[in-house]
Amino acid sequence: MDDKLIVSSSPHILDDDTTQRIMLDVAIALLPATIAAIFYFKGSAATLILLAVLTAVATEALVQKIMGRPVTINDFSAVVTGLLLGLNIPGSAAWWMPVVGSFVAIAIVKQIFGGVGHNFMNPALAGRIFLTLSWTDRMTAWITPGVDAVSTATPLAALKEAGASVPANVPSLMDTIIGNTGGSLGETSAILLILGGIYLVWRGVISAKVPGIYIGTVAVLTLLYSGFDIQYMLYHVFSGGLMIGAIYMATDYASSPVTPKGRMYFAFGCGLLTTLIRLFGAYPEGVAFSILLMNVASPLIDRYTSPRVFGEVK
Amino acid sequence: MKMKFVTFRGGIHPPEAKEATEHLKTEKAVEPTIVVIPMQQHIGAPCEPIVQAGEIVKVGQKIGEAQGFVSAPVHSSVSGIVKAVTDVPVATGNEALAVIIESDGKNEIDPSIKPKGDIEKLQPKEIVDAIKEAGIVGMGGATFPTHVKLSPPPEKNIDTIILNGAECEPYLTTDHRLMLEKPEEIVYGLKAMMKAVGVKKAYIGIENNKPDAIEVMLKAIEKEDEIKVVALQTKYPQGGEKQLIYAVTNKEVPSGGLPMEVGVIVSNVATAAQIALTIKTGMPLIERVATVTGKAIKNPKNILFKIGTPVNKLIEECGGYATTPGKLILGGPMMGNAQHTDEIPAVKGTSGILVFDQEQAKQPNPRNCIRCARCVEICPANLQPLYISENSLANRMEQAENYRALDCIECGSCSYVCPARRPLLPSIRVAKNQIIAKKREQKNNK
Numbered sequence: 001m002d003d004k005l006i007v008s009s010s011p012h013i014l015d016d017d018t019t020q021r022i023m024l025d026v027a028i029a030l031l032p033a034t035i036a037a038i039f040y041f042k043g044s045a046a047t048l049i050l051l052a053v054l055t056a057v058a059t060e061a062l063v064q065k066i067m068g069r070p071v072t073i074n075d076f077s078a079v080v081t082g083l084l085l086g087l088n089i090p091g092s093a094a095w096w097m098p099v100v101g102s103f104v105a106i107a108i109v110k111q112i113f114g115g116v117g118h119n120f121m122n123p124a125l126a127g128r129i130f131l132t133l134s135w136t137d138r139m140t141a142w143i144t145p146g147v148d149a150v151s152t153a154t155p156l157a158a159l160k161e162a163g164a165s166v167p168a169n170v171p172s173l174m175d176t177i178i179g180n181t182g183g184s185l186g187e188t189s190a191i192l193l194i195l196g197g198i199y200l201v202w203r204g205v206i207s208a209k210v211p212g213i214y215i216g217t218v219a220v221l222t223l224l225y226s227g228f229d230i231q232y233m234l235y236h237v238f239s240g241g242l243m244i245g246a247i248y249m250a251t252d253y254a255s256s257p258v259t260p261k262g263r264m265y266f267a268f269g270c271g272l273l274t275t276l277i278r279l280f281g282a283y284p285e286g287v288a289f290s291i292l293l294m295n296v297a298s299p300l301i302d303r304y305t306s307p308r309v310f311g312e313v314k
Numbered sequence: 315m316k317m318k319f320v321t322f323r324g325g326i327h328p329p330e331a332k333e334a335t336e337h338l339k340t341e342k343a344v345e346p347t348i349v350v351i352p353m354q355q356h357i358g359a360p361c362e363p364i365v366q367a368g369e370i371v372k373v374g375q376k377i378g379e380a381q382g383f384v385s386a387p388v389h390s391s392v393s394g395i396v397k398a399v400t401d402v403p404v405a406t407g408n409e410a411l412a413v414i415i416e417s418d419g420k421n422e423i424d425p426s427i428k429p430k431g432d433i434e435k436l437q438p439k440e441i442v443d444a445i446k447e448a449g450i451v452g453m454g455g456a457t458f459p460t461h462v463k464l465s466p467p468p469e470k471n472i473d474t475i476i477l478n479g480a481e482c483e484p485y486l487t488t489d490h491r492l493m494l495e496k497p498e499e500i501v502y503g504l505k506a507m508m509k510a511v512g513v514k515k516a517y518i519g520i521e522n523n524k525p526d527a528i529e530v531m532l533k534a535i536e537k538e539d540e541i542k543v544v545a546l547q548t549k550y551p552q553g554g555e556k557q558l559i560y561a562v563t564n565k566e567v568p569s570g571g572l573p574m575e576v577g578v579i580v581s582n583v584a585t586a587a588q589i590a591l592t593i594k595t596g597m598p599l600i601e602r603v604a605t606v607t608g609k610a611i612k613n614p615k616n617i618l619f620k621i622g623t624p625v626n627k628l629i630e631e632c633g634g635y636a637t638t639p640g641k642l643i644l645g646g647p648m649m650g651n652a653q654h655t656d657e658i659p660a661v662k663g664t665s666g667i668l669v670f671d672q673e674q675a676k677q678p679n680p681r682n683c684i685r686c687a688r689c690v691e692i693c694p695a696n697l698q699p700l701y702i703s704e705n706s707l708a709n710r711m712e713q714a715e716n717y718r719a720l721d722c723i724e725c726g727s728c729s730y731v732c733p734a735r736r737p738l739l740p741s742i743r744v745a746k747n748q749i750i751a752k753k754r755e756q757k758n759n760k
Contacts, residue, residue, distance in 0.1 A: 011649070012643055258685055
């Protein structure tokens with residue numbers, strides 16, 4: 001029997017959570033918002049999201065085959081990237097846009113840099129920015145929810161026009177919370193995105209601190225800017241990509257710091273930049289750019305926030 | 315019972331898996347016919363054998379002489395005849411010198427075994443000498459010679475002794491049972507240690523998953539003003555020396571330093587009980603308790619065995635294997651060592667014999683690090699295991715050292731939580747060994 005005993009280094013037991021399980025959890029958490037997207041934006045949403053996911057997975061398999069790496073599509077990370085990208089485009093997008101976006105996200109941002117864990121930017125966000133910069137008109141052609149989709153302005157665009165107060169032409173606050181408003185497919189229903197976020201915190205996949213600090217920073221800064229107009233602040237919190245960005249993208253492992261303190265600075269930086277872009281930048285929305293900028297700063301943040309080693313004498 | 319549960323930062327909650335044996339009374343193993351007693355069962359220099367083949371030995375007779383201060387003598391656990399003094403396979407995976415004794419079954423006790431007297435009357439030095447001569451080592455598994463711990467340099471001001479009853483390793487229940495079955499011995503041994511070092515303050519730390527042990531120990535110290543029982547949060551590695559000291563005293567042992575830097579000596583409850591036995595009867599360390607358990611063991615038990623009993627005999631006594639064994643671990647599942655054979659002797663540091671089935675023994679398939687930072691969150695030493703490991707695997711040992719590889723306590727929590735199944739601890743160990751080897755080399759070249 002001796003040759004059958006396995007000899008390996010300790011520890012000899014492992015936690016149940018695996019990369020696969022974590023990615024699956026993120027996909028599960030995004031499910032309510034995905035269903036809402038299909039409910040509000042109908043069939044076109046379903047097609048676009050499906051195309052994004054399928055392209056992401058196919059690209060991952062293809063690139064890994066070409067590069068001679070083991071194919072790891074069963075870890076669900078490509079599914080998550082595809083899903084996030086699909087949720088980040090408008091309902092009016094052409095069918096080839098999610099395809100191009102997912103391809104760029106997986107092939108260029110993720111696989112060329114070494115695959116899962118090595119991407120220094122969030123692949124889905126980088127894909128979204130690539131699309132926005134390449135086809136700005138198409139990526140900002142927002143439509144109203146429903147079958148007779150007509151073009152509309154997002155609540156954030158209306159806020160930007162009006163300055164530091166809530167204009168009359170914005171949808172009701174309730175509509176922005178439940179998602180019955182213009183915007184990217186999956187970003188509009190704040191309440192369902194929060195629901196998924198609670199699931200992720202409960203499963204231990206993310207810490208509530210990152211979205212909490214991110215959203216909190218935006219809330220405080222917009223409150224100050226508007227002279228304590230709570231309604232104005234609430235519109236900023238519940239509209240645009242803040243919820244999906246703060247809960248699902250600023251918490252991306254690979255592209256954020258690993259130190260507990262670093263993650264908090266990262267979240268604060270995201271909130272600060274988002275507010276600055278929204279209030280003073282050329283675009284009405286700044287979530288995607290803010291997170292990407294902070295992604296790039298992550299290694300630096302890590303370096304300056306190394307935890308004090310137990311028993312370290314300084 | 316109202317108690318505050320103290321703890322440290324970080325740590326993990328692996329399944330405790332203690333149900334199989336925590337309620338089972340300690341059983342005495344059947345008298346072994348042959349014992350194989352290695353000359354090194356401790357951290358430090360191996361012993362020199364002082365008996366030869368053909369010689370008759372008695373129970374408690376010294377058969378291996380300690381070499382140097384950091385060493386501990388070994389004694390015969392049976393009476394009988396020395397069959398051989400030779401190299402045998404031992405738990406380290408190598409071969410090492412051992413004395414093989416065939417028992418005559420009579421258990422005749424060596425005439426040198428005499429009670430040492432009352433601790434009130436013994437001088438501190440007499441207590442330390444008795445412990446040294448009895449070959450007592452840390453019985454939690456680290457096997458550091460206890461007399462060395464109890465002989466701090468005079469400039470170190472030791473004011474506290476902490477007894478470790480945390481038993482934070484999953485599966486193991488020997489300390490738990492000992493606290494329930496021999497609380498007075500533990501307290502007696504602790505008082506001997508306090509006298510030996512001249513301290514007036516002692517704590518017994520117990521995890522709160524053993525409320526019965528906490529209750530029993532509280533009762534045992536009712537009349538002792540200088541000893542307190544501290545309830546610890548159930549969390550691995552709560553029994554780690556530095557973690558235990560922090561939980562109990564709120565003091566951090568400085569990086570690279572020993573507990574005595576903060577005036578503390580930590581010892582295990584089983585070590586204390588052995589000290590009591592040695593002082594009361596004069597008997598050296600010749601037997602101890604191990605938890606024999608795991609899915610592949612038919613009837614898991616807490617078993618009192620004579621040092622040198624072959625591991626496979628102890629497994630046989632627990633009904634043998636329930637299924638084809640996949641992995642045999644001496645110690646607990648977090649820090650124990652996997653063995654390639656069961657034909658090795660159980661020794662002074664054998665606190666557990668854990669056998670997995672083949673399913674549990676399966677090796678995981680490591681994937682890319684996803685930078686989830688769980689290892690950073692749980693590291694009790696506040697390290698960043700992912701970076702030490704990454705640098706170690708890329709052979710950048712200086713970088714690994716900059717990330718403070720040497721502060722790793724090798725608890726294995728990082729490997730445990732890693733969702734990508736990366737070999738974090740094994741690669742950090744490689745870094746530590748190489749960094750230490752390089753330092754030694756530099757020192758020798760000077």
